[in-house]
Amino acid sequence: MREEKLSVDIENIVKKWEGKKGSLIMILHDIQNLYGYVPRATSLQLSNYLEVPLARIYEVITFYHFFKLEPPGKHLIQVCMGTACYLKGASDLLHELRDILGVREGTTTKDGLFRLEVVRCLGCCGLAPVVKVDSKVYSKVTKDRVADILSEYEQEAAVK
Amino acid sequence: MDKKIVFIKDTGISLPERTKDVYAAFLNGLRDRGMQDSVMAVRVADIGAYSQGVVIKVLPDTTYYNVKDADINRIIDSIKEGKAVQDLATRKEAKQLRIVLRNCGVVDPDNIDDYLARDGYQSIKKVLFELKTQEKVIDEIKKSGLRGRGGAGYPTWMKWNFAKQMAADQKYVICNGDEGDPGAYMDRSVLEGDPYSVVEGMMIAGFSIGATKGYFYIRAEYPLAVDRIQNAIDRCYERGLLGNNILGSSFNFDLEIRLGAGAFVCGEETALIASIEGRRGTPHPRPPYPSVKGLWGSPTVINNVETLANVPYIILKGGDVFARVGTATSKGTKVFALTGKIKNSGLVEVPMGTTIREIVFDIGGGIFNNKAIKAIQTGGPSGGVIPKDFLDTPVDYENLQKLGSIMGSGGMIVMDEDDCMVDIARFYQRFCFEESCGKCSPCRIGTAQMLNTLSKIAEGLGELSDLDNLRRISQAMQKAALCGLGQTAPNPVVSTLRYYQDEYEVHIINKKCPSKKCRNLLSYKIIPEKCKKCSVCMMNCEAKAITGNKDDGYTIDMNKCVRCGKCFEVCKFKAVSKE
Incomplete structure (x- = not known):
């Protein structure tokens, strides 16, 4: 059942890009938009559809930071490490997040609630330091606000 | 038609925020004078100034700081008269000149009619029906002296000319929107704020080299920029500004977006081409340059977003008008993302040749918390630091290079005495x-x-x-x-x-860090004379490096200390020293 659904999704995506040169990265973007990551099974099917060796697909996925091979957490926390944020104490925020969540960047908490990531620059340096949770941007974050920010999402999860 | 736009924001630190009240008062003032249809007031989330009280910005170029309630009506009157209230306005933006950002914040980026009303697509018309030949267009760009805004500063007309001279069935134009330098967001702002200009720049570049296909390569981290450009492309197809026989001429041009995927190296042109082709973004040796052998082996011109945004302006106003701004070797303006330890961070656009001091102090308002400036950094990871001794250097490609930095894409990060x-x-x-x-x-x-x-x-x-x-x-x-x-x-x-x-x-x-930034080189000590023996530091020390009691005072064992700085932060009496 799951397999079938998967193949329908992929077929739609591949069709959208049919006849266009060099579309592998765009197809991977579409897949990640759909699932939040690029599942191995999908890559295998993609390899069959496109008649491209799996290694070529993985070569691309692993080269680019943007593509993920494991499912994301419920909430994605991105700590901006651009120069402006770094100068204004982003690494303190990262330490605090690591301490509270008990995970390192690039991994997801055991309960699957948060995934912690470091990003290069969110492009809002005027608001530094910046932490982004899902699509919400927290600006001029201080170390003592980190716990409050997280608790917003923890409470929301507890209510449900 | 020409609606005045006014931005309002309370940038003070007092709570609650007063933006709403000021906004209401402003609207009332407008209504009293029957001006509600000619002036649009906008509450903005970020106005580019901080801790300056209520800030009112009358586009394009007047900004009022620390506005008092009584001043609001005077400001409205001045808008009616079309001039600034002299004693209130700080002429901070006088040094700025908006060419690249001419439409940002002025046109609605989703509305093609708005852009058309501001001379939109007049340049491509001029190219197709007035200049008519590739040589004339390239000649105009040559006269303007425009150089690539992506970093290296290669003359744009030469790039175009190389690609034009190549005989090939298919040529390509690529817009490099893979802005990856940490601390830089000029391209993002242009793509989001004025997508139609960049599209028009692409069309002109395409015409000049004889390309019929162009690609936007944009970071996937900029979803709004991607949406806006896609929308601009779609609207242009609807209006016959893209596709076959553009505006009834024989010029055909198609545009498509390709997304980056978070690899900094893809800003390098040969790596970028590999990425558009759907491969790993690794560079290859040059020559052959992309203008000879680029995308899928065809001659390709790659221009930065800011470069392309300049192009329609140059064509419309003439290369010589553009060349009047700037220094001998660097023409036009440059947009900088001014960030770091600066009071007013944000985008600034200044004529080439403006000194660093003018940018940092006159426009940026000086250093945050009134600390001393130490250096500025330009060019991101490819650039260098420029010490405060060189603040009076006029900014252009050559000068920055002489100082050991580069213009880069335009990040300008200000560092103060606390930075190591x-x-x-x-x-x-x-x-x-x-x-x-x-x-x-x-x-x-x-x-x-x-x-x-x-x-x-x-x-x-x-x-x-x-x-x-x-x-x-x-x-x-x-x-x-x-x-x-x-x-x-x-x-x-x-x-x-x-x-x-x-x-x-x-x-x-x-083994010391003068700026007290390098953690491992710090040592903490309790100053007995200042210590009130409250024990707060001991209770907060998670490494259990602080021992003592209320009678004898406390000491820190540096062998156990993990240098987290907690004791330094929690001591209300400043009795903990950090060296």
Whole structure:
């Protein structure tokens, strides 16, 4: 059942890009938009559809930071490490997040609630330091606000 | 039609925020004078000024800071009269000149009619029906003296001319929107704020070299920019501005977006081409340059977003008008993303030749918290630091290069006395190390070795010979690395060594960090005279490095201390010293 659904999704995506040169990265973007990551099974099917060796697909996925091979957490926390944020104490925020969540960047908490990531620059340096949770941007974050920010999402999860 | 736009924001630190009240008062004032249809007031989330009370910005160029309630009506009256209230307005923006950002914040980026009303697509019309030949267009760009805004500053007309001279069935134009420098967001703002100008710039570039197809390569991290450009492309197809026989001429041009996927090296043109082709974004040696053999082997011109945004302006106003602005070798304006320890951070656009001091102090308002400026950094991980002694240098390509930095894409990060140069060099080196694609060994091994050495110095394990090693590795990378990333990766190290070698030496010889930034070199001590024996520091020390009691006072055992700084932060009596 799951397999079938998967193949329908992929077929739609591949069709959208049919006849266009060099579309592998765009197809991977579409897949990640759909699932939040690029599942191995999908890559295998993609390899069959496109008649491209799996290694070529993985070569691309692993080269680019943007593509993920494991499912994301419920909430994605991105700590901006651009120069402006770094100068204004982003690494303190990262330490605090690591301490509270008990995970390192690039991994997801055991309960699957948060995934912690470091990003290069969110492009809002005027608001530094910046932490982004899902699509919400927290600006001029201080170390003592980190716990409050997280608790917003923890409470929301507890209510449900 | 020509509606005045006014931005309002309370930037004070007092709570509650007063933006809403000021906004209401402003609207009332407008209504009283029957001006509600000719002036649009907008509450904005960020106005580019901070801690300056209520800020009212009357576009395009008047800004009022610390506005009192009584001033609101005077400001409205002045809008009616079409001039500024002299005693209230701080003419901070006088030094700025908006060419690239001419439409940002003025046109609705989703509305093509808005752009058309501001001379939109008049340039492509002029190209197709007035200039008519590729030579004339390139000649106009040559007259303007426009140079690439992506970093290297290569003359745009030469790039176009090379591609034009190539005989090929298919040629391509690419817009490089892979803005990856940390601390830079000019391209993002242009793509989001004025997508139609960039599209028009692409069309003109396409016409000039004889390309019928163009690609936007935009970071996937900029979803709004992607949406806006896609929308602009769709609208242009609807209006017959893209596709076959544009505006009834024989010119055909198609545009498509390709997304980046988070690889800094893809800003390098040969890597970018590989990425558009759907492969790993690794560079290859040049020559052949993309203008000879680029995308899918065809001649290709790659221009930066800001460069392309300049093009319609140049065509419409004439190359010689554009060339009146700037210095002898660098024409026009440059947009900088002014960030770091600065009061008013944000985008600024200044004529080439403006001094760094004018940008930092007159426009940026000086240093945050009234600290002393130490240096500025331009060019991101490929650039270098410029010490405060050179603040009066006029900004252009050559001057920045002479100082050991580069123009780069336009990040300008201000550093104050609290910033440690070893730490900064390490920050950029880590960036380059992580972003090195690994294809060539000078870059792959060089960045790793430099990072190790810098970490060693920052942790107090450095030796004086490390400085020579850093220099030698830098030289090897500059000469032997395959692409721009590797060749310029040593720049932050080279320039900090050039100006701040003494700071490195203090780290190595005295094992101290003068800016108190390098954690491992810090030592904490309790000053008995100031200590009130409250025990707060002991209770907060998670490493249990603080011992003592209420009678004898407390001491810190530096062997146990993990240098988290907690005791320093929690002590209300400033009895903990940090050195």
